[in-house]
Amino acid sequence: MEGSGADERAWIRRAQEGSTSAMEALFRHHWGRAYRAAYLVVHDAAAAEDIAQEGFLAAVRNLDRFDRRRPFGPWLHRIVVNRAIDWARARTLRRETGGVPLELVAGDDEPGNPHARTLAEGLAGLSPEHRAVIVLRHLLEYTPGEIAGLLGLPRGTVNSRLRRGLDELRDRLGEDIR
Amino acid sequence: MTPWDEAAPGEHEAEDRGWRVVRAAFVTREPAPRKRSRWPFVAAAAAAVVAAAALSPPGHAVLGSIRDAVRGEATTDTLTSLPAPGRLLVAAQAGTWVVQQDGSKRLLSGYADPAWSPQGLYLAAARGNTLVAMEPNGRVHWTLARSGPVGLPAWSYEGFRIAYLAGQALRIVNGDGTGDHVLAPNGVGAGLPAFAWRPGTHQLAYRNAKDELVLVDVDRNRILWRRPTAGVEQLRWSADGRRLLVSGGRSVVLDPAGRTLAALPDGRQLPAAFAPRGHEIAVVTSTQGRSTVVVRSGPGYRSERALFSGPGTFGGIAWSPDGRWLLVDWRTADQWVFIPTRRGRRVVTAAHVGRIFDSGPEHYATLAGWCCP
Numbered sequence: 001m002e003g004s005g006a007d008e009r010a011w012i013r014r015a016q017e018g019s020t021s022a023m024e025a026l027f028r029h030h031w032g033r034a035y036r037a038a039y040l041v042v043h044d045a046a047a048a049e050d051i052a053q054e055g056f057l058a059a060v061r062n063l064d065r066f067d068r069r070r071p072f073g074p075w076l077h078r079i080v081v082n083r084a085i086d087w088a089r090a091r092t093l094r095r096e097t098g099g100v101p102l103e104l105v106a107g108d109d110e111p112g113n114p115h116a117r118t119l120a121e122g123l124a125g126l127s128p129e130h131r132a133v134i135v136l137r138h139l140l141e142y143t144p145g146e147i148a149g150l151l152g153l154p155r156g157t158v159n160s161r162l163r164r165g166l167d168e169l170r171d172r173l174g175e176d177i178r
Numbered sequence: 179m180t181p182w183d184e185a186a187p188g189e190h191e192a193e194d195r196g197w198r199v200v201r202a203a204f205v206t207r208e209p210a211p212r213k214r215s216r217w218p219f220v221a222a223a224a225a226a227v228v229a230a231a232a233l234s235p236p237g238h239a240v241l242g243s244i245r246d247a248v249r250g251e252a253t254t255d256t257l258t259s260l261p262a263p264g265r266l267l268v269a270a271q272a273g274t275w276v277v278q279q280d281g282s283k284r285l286l287s288g289y290a291d292p293a294w295s296p297q298g299l300y301l302a303a304a305r306g307n308t309l310v311a312m313e314p315n316g317r318v319h320w321t322l323a324r325s326g327p328v329g330l331p332a333w334s335y336e337g338f339r340i341a342y343l344a345g346q347a348l349r350i351v352n353g354d355g356t357g358d359h360v361l362a363p364n365g366v367g368a369g370l371p372a373f374a375w376r377p378g379t380h381q382l383a384y385r386n387a388k389d390e391l392v393l394v395d396v397d398r399n400r401i402l403w404r405r406p407t408a409g410v411e412q413l414r415w416s417a418d419g420r421r422l423l424v425s426g427g428r429s430v431v432l433d434p435a436g437r438t439l440a441a442l443p444d445g446r447q448l449p450a451a452f453a454p455r456g457h458e459i460a461v462v463t464s465t466q467g468r469s470t471v472v473v474r475s476g477p478g479y480r481s482e483r484a485l486f487s488g489p490g491t492f493g494g495i496a497w498s499p500d501g502r503w504l505l506v507d508w509r510t511a512d513q514w515v516f517i518p519t520r521r522g523r524r525v526v527t528a529a530h531v532g533r534i535f536d537s538g539p540e541h542y543a544t545l546a547g548w549c550c551p
Contacts (some may be wrong), residue, residue, distance in 0.1 A: 015204075023204045029194050036186040043190035050491050053196045054510060060203045061512060061530070086542065119181045139182045168197065 012068040027056055030073060031139060034080045040135045041084035043124050051087060055080040077140055078150045082131050088128035122172040130165035133158055195467050199489050199510065257281055257528040261516045262498035263551035265314070266505075267292045267301065270535040270543040276314045279551075284318050286534075291329045291546075295337045295353070298550030302331035302340055309342055311355060320355030332493055335377045335419075339396060341384075343371050348384060350396055361396065362386060374413040374422070376434065382443055383422055385410045391424060393436060403436040417453045423459060425450045431459075431479060440478045449494055453519075454501045460485075462492045462506070471495065471517060485517050486525065494545035507545045508530070514545075 008029070014022035034055055038114035058079050059066075066075070123131045136147045144162065148155040210329065234238045235247040259281040260266065266277040274292040276284045285364055286292075289303035289310065300319065302311050309331060322328075326345025333340055337353045342363070348365025351358040364387040373384035382395045391407040394400065408425025416423075422432040429442040429450070442461070450461040470487040474480075490510020497504055497519075504517045516526040528534070535543035 020201065020204060024201070027197055027200055028193070031196060032185065034187060034188045035192060035196075036182075039186035039189070045186070045192070047198065048186065049188065049192040050510070052192070053199055053490065056196065056200045057203050057510060057512065057534070060200060060207055061532075063207070080282075083542070120186075 006142055008072055009068050012063075012066060014074060016063055016066070018067070023060070026072060031056075031075055033073075035074055036133050037077060037139055038080050038084045040120060040139065041081065041131045042088050043120055047087055048084075051080055051083045054083065073140070074142070074146065074150060077136070077142075081150065082134060085128045085132050088131070095113050098137055119173075122169045125172055126168055130161050130168070133161045134165045134169065137162055189304050199467070202489070203511070214492055227442055255399060256530070257514065258536050260498075260548075261518075261523075261526050262500050262503045264499040264548050265298060265550065266496075266548050267294060267546040268535055268543055269546045272536055274301070274546070275535055275543075276301075283534075284315065286312070288521055291331065293331045293333060294547045294549040295333045296335055297337070300337070302333065302342070303341075304328045304331065307344075309340075309344075309351065311340075311353070320356055321505070322351060322355055324349070330373075332373065332375060335382055339375070339380055341373055341375065341382055341396075346476045348373060350382075361394065361399075372410050372413045372426075376413050376415050376422075377417055379417040379419060383413050385413070391432075391436070394431060405436050411448055412450065414450060414452055416457050421452070423452060425461075429461075439504075442474065442479060449492070451497055454497050454499055456501075460495055460497065460504050462495055464491075469508075471504060473504075473519065485519070486515060488515075493542065496548040497547055498548055499551055505545065505548060 008026070011022040011026045011029075015026060031052065035048055035052040038051040038055075042048055042051065055076055059072075059076055066072070068079065123134065126134070132151065133147055136142045137144070138152060142150065144158045145155055147153070148158045151158070257277065260277070260279045262280055265279065266275075268275040268277060269290060269292055273285055273287040274289040276286065286303070289305055289312075292301050292303040294301055298314070298420070300311055300313055302309065304310070304327070305321075307327050309324070309328045310318055311320050312318045324344035324399065326347070328342055328344045331340050331342040333353070338354060340351050342349055342351070343365060346364050347360050348362040349358060349371055350361050350490070361382070362384065365384060371385075373382055375382055376393070381393055381402065382396050383391065383393050385407065386392050386404075389406065389408055390404045391410065391413075392404045395402055404535050407424065407427070411426030413425075414423040414425070415421070420434060422434070422511045424430050424432060425448050428444065429447040430438050431440040431442070433439050446464050447461040449460055452459055456475075459479065460471060460474055461474050463470050463472055468487060468489055469492040471485045471492065473485060474481075474485045486506060488508055488511065490508070492506050493509035494507040495504060502519055504519055504525075506515045506517060508515050512529065512531050512533055513530040516528075518525065531543050
């Protein structure tokens with residue numbers, strides 16, 4: 001996802017010069033997908049908020065070093081998705097819900113959101129690594145080659161994770177989610 | 179519209195909260211290439227943080243510490259030294275960092291989940307499916323390969339035993355790398371791999387696969403007691419081994435027989451740590467996007483002292499070995515905050531923690547222990 005091209009480059013330039021309104025435009029433009037990507041990997045609203053927020057804070061800290069000729073989205077998404085994978089791996093080890101199935105936790109937040117719940121429940125059964133490549137491919141619309149670059153993986157690994165993850169997701173949801 | 183276009187739970191509500199935090203960071207940032215006076219930024223930081231503190235509990239008690247934290251003269255760009263004797267262990271993307279009191283750092287590349295031995299002469303760490311015991315200078319003493327990924331090593335009080343996870347199993351190995359055996363085949367189960375050695379003994383408290391808290395005599399392979407529990411995320415013994423803090427769910431303090439001595443207030447009380455001496459507990463409480471460091475003490479732990487508060491997440495907490503400082507990993511601000519536990523000293527901060535430990539923006543640098551002058 002490349003944001004809005006010229007607008008985005010202008011926001012970054014003005015944000016680098018200190019414009020709060022430009023920073024807000026950049027934040028508002030990217031918040032939804034960053035949050036959603038984190039949520040679909042970690043399945044925890046509070047954690048997704050922290051991760052997305054910290055992604056933007058990392059962006060603020062590194063704003064002056066950012067090459068504004070390049071799109072902002074991939075850079076932000078690399079941060080958010082890698083942190084989400086870290087968080088989900090740690091949680092897999094810790095299983096902090098004390099025996100409550102993960103899908104029930106995911107569903108606690110907003111009962112009136114059936115699509116997202118279903119998707120979240122389906123994704124909850126996959127490993128964090130499989131969730132991440134599916135989210136990058138289908139939510140954020142990166143190509144497998146771009147995903148390989150974002151996650152530092154061989155392209156073949158991305159392809160196999162996508163294939164296996166989607167097969168499993170299809171089995172769980174009984175439909176093709178693409 | 180596809181399922182991918184649907185907002186995630188909490189997405190919209192979190193947006194404005196997120197913008198407030200990001201905006202505060204943005205207006206107080208220090209642009210790298212331009213030479214400007216620090217004072218406008220410091221003043222803006224003070225205004226933003228103090229205003230935030232004033233608007234929310236714990237309010238005035240915390241304001242003094244926060245004012246200290248954002249004063250220019252107490253703020254450092256890098257971790258130049260530790261305010262108290264001892265050494266830190268930090269887990270980062272590249273491996274484990276050992277930080278000396280003078281601020282010098284050594285990277286032990288590729289090692290994860292580090293833990294100090296009791297006197298800080300050695301550390302145990304994980305490398306894939308291998309448990310490693312080494313000196314802080316990187317000299318490896320022994321390695322132990324298991325079939326699954328290993329992690330979370332913890333030394334007994336005198337260093338004769340190490341408990342660790344290998345896959346789902348909770349295992350014990352002697353401090354010299356011999357005698358490795360399974361303590362619990364499923365030490366993770368449906369819950370936490372929370373475990374902690376009782377000081378002065380070879381008794382290990384852990385949460386088993388049946389959601390029970392168990393105290394086991396490791397050498398005799400005998401269960402001393404067990405009690406039902408739920409939602410445990412962390413176990414910590416006091417230094418004298420007479421109290422066990424069970425955090426997560428409803429946090430409680432137990433005696434060595436597993437009886438409840440005190441229940442901490444409702445709400446998340448994590449991370450938490452006993453003081454190096456005595457029975458005071460430092461905990462992080464979180465509410466409405468703010469985190470606060472509180473020291474609880476006295477009968478029933480009803481006395482509480484708020485030391486520091488800030489927006490976002492505090493990822494870790496550690497007492498200095500002399501008990502005079504608390505180190506808080508203020509993850510949201512990418513800062514470490516050294517908080518004096520007694521009056522008369524200022525809060526000291528170290529900024530850009532991710533940069534210091536070369537974690538990059540994509541991963542966290544995690545505080546893994548402050549040990550041993």
